[in-house]
Amino acid sequence: MATSARTAPDGGAGYPPAPRPGGSLRDWVRNGGLIRWLGLVGAVIPLLMLGFVLITLILQAIPAIRHNGWSFFTSTMWSFGAQYGAPVTTGGIAHLPGETFGALPQIIGTLQTSAIALIVAVPVSIGAALVIVERLPRRLASLVGGFLELLAGIPSVIIGLWGALTFGPFLAHHVTPWIASHAPDVPILRFFRGDPGNGQGLLTSGLILAIMVIPIIAATSRDLIRGVPILPREGAVALGMSDFECARRVTLPWVNSGIIGATVLGLGRALGETIAVAMVCGDNLSQVATNLYATMTTIAADIVLNLDTAIQSPLGIKTYAELGLVLMAITLLTNVAARVLVRRSSGTALPVGRGL
């Protein structure tokens, strides 16, 4: 066995100890050998799984990547082609006549819904965390905190159901028509104008995601804010700062990097959330949303809704592997970006905040 060649007497950091010659299995277990082995296996399995998933996805996706080319990222045409046509072969890859895949709507949709979710969720969560820690009496605070954690535990399919049956129609009947006709016709805000939709689409998906992300960011922020020492805050109040100034200049800068981390956790949830979005997005495979209320789709929702069609097409299933890779890449990139942000901001988050 390879490990028995390692000679560190205690097994060394991370290495299982070699069973001593003549030592019984019982001694080996008693000396912690078993625990170390289990630890090693436990540490390696997640890595292997990640590698396995990645390799499978890449192998599956290669023909699709070659066939779809760059237009996969620039085209908005997503068509499985004539399902009962005879498969044709171009460039050695079999596909159905008319089968073309441009994932721009899915990619943009994923980013848009996540952006809406964070724009709504971050201020609400931080506000909630501040109120829970600094304003509410302890009993009420633990009650509200408990509810937040309960919200985090609601299965996403339930939130999706509520979104599809209650929240979406409510928005379409009572909220979006007013905004759509009253928003000023200027750049950016023009996106709020136009057809108010029917309750499925970008706004509903984004808000549903916000509801799912709020407990994650709020609960983490609450724990972070609770950890801010009382002295700097008392100092700030003694200097005549209002509550708002104290929060903005002392409390929040103190936990800046932590809140960015919490936001990234929330973003990860928003990017990958599948079933709730699938239920309220409107499954529009071939168009980037023209306004805030238009139907759209995300990568995850598209995969879950249309996999059954994709497995019937030689190219379709491979294209969904490629789509999965894109989602993994987006998640990875946002994670890396967040790490960079945390590192940069953590320099200023120490004992006193910026501006003091």
Add this chain to the structure above:
Amino acid sequence: MFPLFGAWQTAYNTAVPSVMITTAGTGSGTGIADAGTGTATIGASDAYLSSSNMSQYPGLMNIPLTVAALMVNYNVSGVKKPLNLNGTVLAQIYSGKITTWNDPAIAKLNPGVTLPSEKIVTLHRADSSGSTFLFTSYLNAQDPGGWSATNVGTTVGWPSKASALAETGSGGMVTGCGATKGCIAYIGISYLSKTSTAGLGEASLANKAGKFTEPTPAAINAALASFSGSTPSSGSQSLINTSAPTGYPVINYEYAVVKKTQPNASTASNLKAFLTWTLTTGASSKYLSAVSFQPLPANVTTVAKNLVSSISG
């Protein structure tokens, strides 16, 4: 298809307790793939196998078991009797060229009917679905110029338009249409009692002869009669857009998808016994009427039985 298989399973497990059948409701694509890879013994599908299916999973065959139809339903204020619609108008509605119910094109098909100016909200299936395949097949068969053949399938790239909703499952279509004034939807006939309860209207669709028919048993059987004589021995046949003047234009065989060569002799004989049972005892109105399906005509039953007997272990 799934509810019927559930009823068949319960009855068959009682009649033949030695054979245990379990069912799972999935999309047609999953059913076909599972039958092809051997995960499932029987896959069920609203549509016959495509040439792509055949090349992906050689050795699969589709055995017709019953006959179903697809309804076009709507929720339009003040419209009492069935609206007349054809493939051209439906294609224009689903591409966003017709946006209100009182559009001249719809009015022309419905002389004497007062149509409201309600906005049309088109419902389509969010999940991959055999209903979508049947509906888009009808649009393409009636108006190849208005609905292209590349947009026929279980998932299609619906033309982008305002006022569209995507619903999951036939049940979602019924609920969604019931809750949306001005909606139009396509729903399998097995949901007939639910669409009636939800108060949805049911369209009379134009067939190839240009006559408008409702999906009554008589109209379904009239359409069936125009096709069944030419059902090939493989069982693969599209029953869309009948030329029979009294026939309903969107009907289909419901198929069992099985591997011709089963892993062993006992699985093969059990499978053959069960499929034969579905074609005889299971084809009685006791099971079919609950889902508004029709039994196979005699000559297609023979085609199906021949396919069953070709299964080997």
